Amino acid sequence: MSSARLRTPRMTVVGAGSWGTAFASLVARNLPVLLWAREPGLAERISTTHENPDFLPGSPLHPQLQATSSLSSSAEQADVIVMAVPTHTFRQVLARLAPHVRPWIPVVSLAKGFEEGTRKRMTEVIEEELPGHPAGVLSGPTLAKEVLSGLAAATVIAMYDLSVAQRLQSLVRTDRFRVYTGTDVIGVEVGGAVKNVIAIAAGMADGLGTGDNTRALIISRGVAEMTRLGVAMGGDPATFAGLTGMGDAIATSISPLSRNRTLGMQIAQGKTVEELTQGSRMVMEGVRAAAATHWLAQKLGVDAPIVREINAVVSDGRTAREAFRGLLRVIPEQECEAG
Known part of the structure; x- marks a missing residue:
């Protein structure tokens, strides 16, 4: 066997936001990782000071993690590419990467949302822009600051070829970062x-101060909507009871570190989506996901009243109180549908 085959695989993480940076720092314990940052100054700071002051100030990164602002060089060295850019720039960045990516290497998405306009999942975008490459997704309840601080967490890596998922699992897991495998790419992406x-x-x-009972109601019935939509799109219903469905919904809905939960709280306090998102470097994927999810639910005939009301809030200016009055008018039926 040649020495080239024996060398440790090299990973490129494309996108130096909070989760992309945290994931890259985590995996740098196991193998060489190069993190692509759009801004040269940020890439330099990550490589020299081992900190990302723009998205994770005060959180030290692994000393072996290196960063670059050259997209071509980051792609050329990679044996695995992990896409950690937001959904609205995902296709554009992939198209720029494509000429520099070596054949057949896996491409894994960390993005949680649908493409604006097409409403496609990110693995569908990967398959269109990088045909012939195994496309997959890594998702779960992974709040970046907690993962970076070494607190235990778990996630799922889903690929259509289970053997590829298992190989990637061995590269990214640590003693405190548990990685499960699966083949339900659709379900994992819809849940995220x-x-x-x-x-x-x-x-x-x-x-609005509605209490814990209401919060539990929203999470559980929201997961029911997620499940109905995911199954209609081809996902496995069991996926939505696991880490990438209920697990991620709980973490994102209760944690003060969650950007989307914080956005919802501020909307309830009278702020508009425009003033909350304008000029912010943090991406609230839920705003874009609400419109795409509502559209998909309508297209597929899926009942999704929570999604409908949230879309009305973020897209049409409905207030939080109006949205909750609308939800309370929904007549409850059988909780778990047979079949």
Whole structure:
């Protein structure tokens, strides 16, 4: 066997936001990782000071983690590419990467949402921009600051080829970062997108002071909507009871570190989506996901009243109180549908 085959695989993480940076720092314990940052100054600071002051100030990064602002060089060295850019720039960045990516290497998405306009999942975008590459998703309840601080967490890596998922699992897991495998790519992606919409609703409830019973109601019925939509799109219903469904929905809906929950709370306190998102470097994927999820639910004939009301809030200016009055008018039926 040649020495080239024996060398440790190299990973490139594309996107130096909070989760992309935390994930890259985590995996740098296991193998060489190069993190792509759009801004040269940020890439330099990550490489020299081992900190990302823009997104994770005060959180030290692994000393072996290196960063670059050259997209071409970051792609050329990679044996695995992990996409950690927001959904609205995902296709554009992939298209720029494509000429520099070596054949057949896996491409894994960390993004949680649908593409604006097309409403496609990120693995569908990968398959279109990088045909022939195994496309997958890594998702779960992974709040970046907690993972970076070494607190235990778990996630799922889903690939259509289970053997590829298992190989990637061995590269990224640590003693405190548990990685499960699966083949339900659709279910994992739908769960990651819709949980952000649920988190906005939960944050609105907290902002209105409605109590823990209401928050539990929103999370559980939100996951029911997620499940109905995910199954209609081809996902496995069991996926939504696990880490990437209920698990991620709980973490994102209750944690003060959750951007989407915080957004919902501030909306309930009278702020508009425009003033909350304008000029912010943090991406609230739930705002975009609400419109796409509502559209998909309508197209597929899926009943999703929470999604409908949150979309009306973030897209049409409905207030949080109006949204909750609308939800209370929904007549409850059988909780668990047979079949």
